[in-house]
Amino acid sequence: MIQLIETENLTKKFGDLTAVENVTLRVNDGEVFGFLGPNGAGKTTTIRMLCCLISKTSGSATIGGYEIGNKEGSLKIRKMIGLVPDNVGLSENLTAYDNLDFYAKIYDRSETQRKESIKRFLEMLGLWEKRNDLAGTFSKGMKQKLAIARALIHDPQVLFLDEPTANLDPESAKTVREFILELKKQKKTIFLNTHNLDEAQRICDTIGILNTKLRVTGTPQDLEQEVKGKKTIVSLEQVNEKILSALKKLSLKNLTSEGNKVTFDVSDPDKENWGAVEAMVLAGGHVNTVNVVGSSLEDVYLKLVREST
């Protein structure tokens, strides 16, 4: 697998403020990498460094083998990337068509190529009928879609998306998300900044959680596994001492009971919950329900972010 983005201890400081510290990550060709983190975590700063918009303070990073930070490498990198910044940044006094045409010309696309790709993208995004309307008259969702089309107009190897669905209504966010999924199907390498956990879980192959430092990286499943089922809630007809002492023998972590419910932590719920339920039944308990609590990625995210603040 070709690694398209590689960073090693990438760090950015603004004076005394460390915005990004020692970030080391790898993104493979055709992979969708989700960068999760709260506001001010350094996600946009990282993207800006990778897009050669701002300099790094220390560490190193390469995109497609070209190193960020030197003039020649930066130009090569900017040719092979597309960026959708957090503010879409369209020329509002230009038509949708002219916005795309201008960017296609920057990348030396021929007139035929420009016409073809502009039509293809505007049709894909349902904006072809609006091609002669000024971008300033578009809704937020339409602007976001147009900004994505602009970033793709030169068929970049890597697409950087900075909070592409932030501030969008649910319907527009869904359209944008579906378009990103379509790009994923086409094996486009995407670096996605987001704080939408559900979005990251649905779209990304790999997720990194950043809060100045990169706290963890892994597939959504890997990350889920870290905390999945740590909290199991069992609802019984009645909780008594016999049941509790049976559970205590299993050395379950954080075992507590309240009313008719017993709560405990397990590292592998699929295996350990069976044992716990069996022990409760053998102790005369009548189990009504067994629930594994929480959306796991959210738990990982909150845990790591809280630990780091």
Add this chain to the structure above:
Amino acid sequence: MRISKAWLIASRDFKIFRRQKNILISIIVFPVIISVLFPAILEFTQLRNSGGLAAPGVLPNLLNSFSFFFVIGAAYIPLGIASYSIVGEKVEKSLEPLLATPLTDGEILLGKAISAVLPTLVAMYVASIVFTIGIDATTIGRLGYNYFPNWNFGVLLLIVVPVAVVMSVLYSVIVSSRANDVRSASSYGIFILFPLLAIYILSEVSIISLDINGFLIIAGILSAVDVALYFVSRSAFQREEILTKWK
């Protein structure tokens, strides 16, 4: 530095300007005032009396003074255009995606400069033709010859006016990096006119002579200012500066 890329930026800006009434007005109004108002003033003065402003002995100095307004106009017009071109992008946040393209900072800056310099020069040169015709028509009776065009006016239009335009554009780039909106950028930009107005006043009190030598000296000083402003504007117009330090 690829001129074709800078031209791409300028062409896009021209498309945008066509939809901006304020910019169109700022390009048109000043040249119209110079080219129509001054001949009209002379015509009016001649109709009212036979001496004063329109006296043959006074006329050449007066016409040279009038012609200096082309330099003031050349510095005034780009203020609005360059401010809109740069601060407008800042307001629309459209600089970041542009900076993420393979264009160099110099190409973007040159494109922005072309988009402000070219319309100004076209407007001033068209106005100079109207001005020449209007002034000659109103003064030939008094002077007995066509005063314009002459070498004085040629030096002013071909040397002083371009360096004044460049000075104004570069100054606007610097001001734009500190301004939050187009109006405040234009307001701060007005300061660049003060030295030119001072030259005009000094010429009126005969401390500076607005002849070929005077214009060449003024052009030399403005060129030196241009060089200094170029270096300051280049350091202000850099990707990292724009994204992290511009207001």
